Amino acid sequence: MSQSLSMTRGMSQTKESTLSGVWLFIFIELLLFAGLFLLYGVYRYQNPVAFSLAATELSVSSGVINTIILLAGSLTMAMTTLSIRSRNKMLSLLLLMTTLFIGFMFLVNRYYEWKGRVEFGLFPGSEELAQLGHGDVLFFGLYFFMTGLHALHLLVGFVILTLATVRVNNNTLTADNPDFIDKSGTFWHLATLIWVLVFPLFYLL
């Protein structure tokens, strides 16, 4: 009796430490972006007019569409945590692949948005941008860096979710061990969380 109790206690401690590791990582990433928000805030305070004008170069509708599709990705990811626990393998696979497709579409949109800015000469180091002024240089420097860092997170999430999909498909990830899906989902939602904070900075203000 006491032996089984001690075994159970050990298992719950392992699960707790695994989840806390994910949250420690999330905290570090939030701290990283908090530093970038600080940078944005200071530069915006110093160049309010330039930042407001530079923001008009970005497409609000593109930003809104990106936000909505990323939120949809979080929805399908959250639903996956339910479907995996209800042992619905086909639904889990469908939701995971939908999430992957949504992530892919976001990255495609990001590519075309960057492409558009580059074609107009609005990228760090370009002569056209330098001629616009210091405020514009700062705005687009932050824009490319922050959206690029966010896209990198999304790319990593994409790889992790692909792995999760493969594992669900070959039955090594089931309702009996859903931790990997939970951790993958938490990381994916981090990308959504970061984007809902970044989106207004560059598209709405």
Next chain:
Amino acid sequence: MDNQNTKLGSYKSYTFIFIGLVAITLISTGLSQLNLGYLNLLLAVSLATISAAVVLGTFMKIKFDGSFFRLLAAGVLALALLIFFVAFVG
């Protein structure tokens, strides 16, 4: 298993949360098109913070996992909010 599902929510609740987040995004976008002066900034940041809190509380289930780290994450969000207002107000 049932308790876990109750903690995690349901397909319906997640769908409603998604609709709510989309609504916040659209409202925020609509308000940004109006010339409200200082309120533009305040509303955009406030609505973004609300969206972030909803994502943290529902999709990421911060209230269930890592009780210590949810305090840290909330602290980071509060710090970010403070940064915005200090930087924009001066």
